[in-house]
Amino acid sequence: MSAIVRLENVHAAYGQEPILTDVAAEAAAGERVAVVGPNGAGKSTLLKVLLGLVPHVVGHVEVAGQSVTPGHPPSGVAYVPQSQVMGLDMPVTVWDVVAMGLLRRGFWPKKPGPKERAEVERALVAVDMLEWREELFGNLSGGQRQRVLIARALIRNAPVWLLDEPVTGLDAPTQEVIEHLIDGLCTDGVAIIQVTHDLEPARLRQFDQVWCINRRLVGRGSFDEVQKRGILADTFGVPVGKRPEGKEGGGANVPSGALSV
Structure with a gap:
């Protein structure tokens, strides 16, 4: 192999x-x-x-x-760092953090379309964080932040x-x-x-x-x-x-x- x-x-x-x-x-x-x-x-x-x-x-x-x-x-490549390395004072929502996974795919900062928005939501559903999508990332618990970082990686579709x-x-x-x-x-x-x-x-x-x-x-x-x-x-x-x-x-x-x- x-x-x-x-x-x-x-x-x-x-x-x-x-x-x-x-x-x-x-x-x-x-x-x-x-x-x-x-x-x-x-x-x-x-x-x-x-x-x-x-x-x-x-x-x-x-x-x-x-x-x-x-x-x-x-x-x-999808990279999931330790959650504490992310800046918690940044005024970004959970949805914004996950959507950052679109960056290397050419959809950011251009506004994502319906297809990309659906991908973000599917990733949030996969980690059971959809209901938190409008919450500020810095307000989450450590476990919730890690779920969001996993969702951001999921959207990359990386091998x-x-x-x-x-x-x-x-x-x-x-x-x-x-x-x-x-x-x-x-x-x-x-x-x-x-x-x-x-x-x-x-x-x-x-x-x-x-x-x-x-x-x-x-x-x-x-x-x-x-x-x-x-x-x-x-x-x-x-x-x-x-x-x-x-x-x-x-x-x-x-x-x-x-x-x-």
Whole structure:
């Protein structure tokens, strides 16, 4: 199966500070990839490399058949950041935020027509936020904001999604809505690259690949592969996915604060 996301010998830096070194990985259409690593490991930076947002990148980056270079973001990509990175003081409504997903499709700032307005409403229905369409984005709860960002991504109809901790800190109903949407996207052939701090074995087994990042790609494979080969332990510096008594399950055995981005 050919790759729709590919990184070859990628080095990335902000100014003189290297963030990622010698990263080589790929994902095919319909695959769901978990990106894991300790605090400051470069997980969010990896997504920004794929978006062309990191100023200094060496190596080859390809997304949806396009070579990605700094300052030249690829088309056909939907990006869902952590909700708190959006400016909450901006006087924009929920409908406006979702309609921003039309930007790369050439409909914005030109007024969207009936077809595009219907797309916006369908996306809001998919995340159960239609009744909030006239509400200011900054007035929403964290879970509601994340639903709106997912709706904005849905309207892109993109073959590749980049997700930065999309369910972290959200209530169970919102997590369920988002996970259901992501599962449907993968079924439809969308490639998902998702930063996550959830190291529960049962959770990571839902991903086709786990990319273990700590300023470099420590290793990748299925959860069982990276755990058996000690890659997860090498990434975090501690055993991962084991209870203190040595039995698998429960929470991941990692130091406090190691999993935040």
